[in-house]
Amino acid sequence: MTAIDARITAEATTTVPSPFPPIAQYAFLSDCHTGALIAPDGSVDWLCVPAFDSPSVFGSLLDREAGMFRFGPYSIAHPTARVYRPGTNVLETTWRTTSGWLLVTDALIVGPREGACVVTPHTRPPADNDAAHLLVRTAVCLNGQVELELVCEPGFDYGRTPAAWALAADDPCVAATVNGEPNLRLGSDLPLGIEGTRIRGRHVLHAGERAYCVLSWADPSATPPGSAQAHAMIEATTEYWRTWLAGARIPDHRWRDPLQRSALVIKGLTYMPTGATVAALTTSLPETPGGERNWDYRYTWMRDTTFTLKALHWLNLEWEAEEFMQFVADVEPTEDGSLQIMYGIDGRRDLPESTRDDLSGYEGAHPVRVGNAAFDQRQNDVYGAVLASILLHTRHSRRLPRRLWPIVVSQAECATNVWQQPDQGIWEARGEPQHYVSSKLMCWVALDRAATLAGIRGDNTRAETWRDTAEQIRADILAHGVTERGVLRQHYGTDSLDASTLLAVLFGFLPPDDERLRNTVEAIADDLTEHGYVLRYRTDQTDDGMSGKEGTFLICSFWLVSALAAVGQLDRARDMMERLLTIASPLGLYAEEFDAEAGRHLGNFPQAFSHLALIEAAGRIILAEVLQEL
């Protein structure tokens, strides 16, 4: 049992139990088109089909009436153990009942691709493996006998539309229709009955006996696979993940498991048809319990994805970088040539935000948002994030693809034009625009990396111009962005701290022995932490346009580990890393935030930001340890 597990258990026994499982108790499955969250009781509480950003069909995560799909022993809610098959996103749950033991295996199926692929402007050449658009759940009775139960009650369109079920005429499965159109098919070797809007099945399995069910959404008129095929598909999916992971260079270190899990989460959040990565699987898991800080993260932020690629480079995973670079080359910029700060996973630009007032929200946190109004915000860090990625990719692949050069030019020009202007900042504050230090810092990164890329291309004129602008930005930040104590400030109008200034260390804005850099790292470690975990800023000192106090931000805590390692405080970095590893969910996953007081995860889950920062932090410490030994 991890520390957080123990705290959650203690909490559950002392307060009124919530009908919602703690966020960190969910297991994550993915087929790189969509993902599912499975509650400890075996219920799929979150699944959007066919893609990450589609409306949910199982939405109990946000409202207990918005759809669920349980497959597990009758009348038992607590499994004995839940683990991923090593090196995969395939989940195994072991149940002990009074009469026997049961093992349930769950996977969203990825396997050898069949048939033609639909071509859209953002579609990459088809990979050898692809999603089969199937959720397969198998059960085997390990000992004694166990009564297995299946309950499937979809709620289409975030629970708004219940299913109308019908037995399929030609095969042993049931089909759910919405507005008369077939939508889902459920196949199983359990005897199934239709009870209004739900399907229920129950059957006693004896030692050695197996059962399965398959939910399919790709072609609702096609017969779902039978038992043997379903079991084979779980093996193929296991193979798929292990083969993918084998391509990563993960050091033989005591942190190998969290590194592998983080890589698998990040890959699982990647949308295979375009190479775009969603920031997290979910929408509206609250950052403040019961509060309004609830956001839809099922989109691609240029910042999040470029930071993700930086992390994947640490693990030598180049293919994903290649894919995302193509996505960047394909997306439509805005009228002034700048990239939007975020896009849909299919490259669409418009992500209007609405609220779903018919949903209760996770533990009553309102509103539930679909879409994200930040899509047309001005956030000046985006150019630096993209150009840093292009340079990294160019260095690793030893070439600067011709398609990317116009992007280098346009983004460098955008950074040149905007660096003096205020913006909403990296945290997408919904208050007044400010002169955020981290935004200007990332404009410096944009021009610095662009100058290097121009040098590689042999364009010395541009290299020189961009280098000059980078120096002007640096001088401006050092003149206006440093407090009297010699610490980088949040924005030019305040002395408050902001963890995003740690990017100065991570992107090499100043040499690691620079006093201002060291002061900033010290100040954040000492004054911007709660129980040793890092806040992104103090909500009582920052007008971010929202009410309520949020938890500590996990990416910021991992950034501090990286920064401590970079400025030579290796012991402190290592201690903090070890502490952060103890608060992972029982399956090694991280949400966006950690409520250090209550010891629970908050915000969307699992969150790429947290996992990518874990990889970089571990990578920096491991590298420093190796260098120390030389």
Ligand SMILES: OC[C@H]1O[C@H](O[C@H]2O[C@H](CO)[C@@H](O)[C@H](O)[C@H]2O)[C@H](O)[C@@H](O)[C@@H]1O
């Ligand atoms: O806190 C306000 C903002 O919160 C979200 O943004 C955060 O998540 C983004 C995706 O991971 C990340 O790129 C950003 O840096 C974070 O602040 C939300 O998406 C915004 O709409 C909201 O204003």
